Amino acid sequence: MRLIQHKREAYWFYRFLSLGYDRWINPLFWTPAMRTVALTPARLDDRALRVVDVGAGTGFTTEGIVEHVDAANVTMLDQSPHQLARSHRRPGLAACRRVEGDAEDLPFPDASFDRYVSAGSIEYWPDPARAIAEAHRVLRPGGIALVAGPLRPRHRVGRLLADTWMLFPEDEQYRAWFAAAGFVEVSAAYAAPEWHRGGPASYGIAIAGMREQAVFGRANGAGATGATGAGATGAGERGATPVAEHFDAPFTGREKLRFAGRFVAGSAAGAAFVPIAAALTARERLARRRRR
Numbered sequence: 001m002r003l004i005q006h007k008r009e010a011y012w013f014y015r016f017l018s019l020g021y022d023r024w025i026n027p028l029f030w031t032p033a034m035r036t037v038a039l040t041p042a043r044l045d046d047r048a049l050r051v052v053d054v055g056a057g058t059g060f061t062t063e064g065i066v067e068h069v070d071a072a073n074v075t076m077l078d079q080s081p082h083q084l085a086r087s088h089r090r091p092g093l094a095a096c097r098r099v100e101g102d103a104e105d106l107p108f109p110d111a112s113f114d115r116y117v118s119a120g121s122i123e124y125w126p127d128p129a130r131a132i133a134e135a136h137r138v139l140r141p142g143g144i145a146l147v148a149g150p151l152r153p154r155h156r157v158g159r160l161l162a163d164t165w166m167l168f169p170e171d172e173q174y175r176a177w178f179a180a181a182g183f184v185e186v187s188a189a190y191a192a193p194e195w196h197r198g199g200p201a202s203y204g205i206a207i208a209g210m211r212e213q214a215v216f217g218r219a220n221g222a223g224a225t226g227a228t229g230a231g232a233t234g235a236g237e238r239g240a241t242p243v244a245e246h247f248d249a250p251f252t253g254r255e256k257l258r259f260a261g262r263f264v265a266g267s268a269a270g271a272a273f274v275p276i277a278a279a280l281t282a283r284e285r286l287a288r289r290r291r292r
């Protein structure tokens with residue numbers, strides 16, 4: 001069903017959610033400790049790395065990136081101008097470049113970046129395989145892509161709400177998309193907030209893969225900040241499949257009705273996670289206080 005796994009629905013969802021995202025919503029589901037674990041496979045080991053953060057939103061993950069990389073080398077991309085506007089409240093991101101754009105059709109030439117990071121955005125992509133192929137295309141050979149996202153809940157009620165709301169892929173799906181895009185040396189880390197009972201491997205994954213190193217005569221590899229040869233090829237070449245959705249495409253009366261239905265029901269399913277997470281967080285804190 002996945003009612004908000006559509007660009008227009010996601011755009012309007014964040015039009016409203018951006019107002020309370022940093023204060024009320026994000027801290028329940030995506031914490032600084034989780035971010036540290038999730039960013040590790042991206043190997044942000046050089047301040048000069050050119051990094052793109054796709055679905056950067058208000059910049060919570062970008063703040064983790066600029067702990068390791070100069071902010072001036074970081075590009076934040078998001079389809080929501082409302083989310084990006086909020087990122088200006090984070091002083092550490094002042095030097096980052098902001099770009100409005102679509103994860104499935106990145107507005108960058110091939111081999112533009114050393115690292116691709118995307119956290120918590122895949123849930124909204126109608127065609128994740130295409131977006132991950134785009135990650136491959138915009139990386140130089142030897143560059144690393146990292147996609148962090150949720151895993152399909154194991155609990156029946158959680159699964160029902162998740163499947164109504166947006167995309168919660170299985171572990172194997174993430175791996176299959178990375179393999180299909182042509183990534184090698186694929187590895188993963190797992191993270192969960194304190195309130196989550198089932199362990200990190202049943203909550204969120206951060207999967208990373210490398211764009212194959214240059215092979216002499218086929219692609220011209222470069223150092224961390226170097227240029228890439230025009231011969232670089234990969235499974236994720238631009239235009240391999242057409243982009244199926246555009247958030248700003250004109251829509252008919254019937255489509256407007258469908259949009260409204262999806263938006264209301266999908267947002268309600270998503271909203272249901274908030275009191276559940278808030279109650280479990282309160283319980284966890286109480287239990288910790290008692291243990292002291």
Ligand SMILES: C[S@@+](CC[C@H](N)C(=O)[O-])C[C@H]1O[C@@H](n2cnc3c(N)ncnc32)[C@H](O)[C@@H]1O
Pocket residue numbers: 007010011014026030054055056057058059060061062077078079080083101102103104118119120121124125
């Ligand atoms: C849960 S927020 C994550 C924001 C940020 N990465 C963080 O860690 O807090 C998801 C973001 O993905 C963006 N998004 C959803 N679909 C997108 C698409 N097709 N292209 C670009 N951004 C998209 C949303 O606008 C939103 O800002």
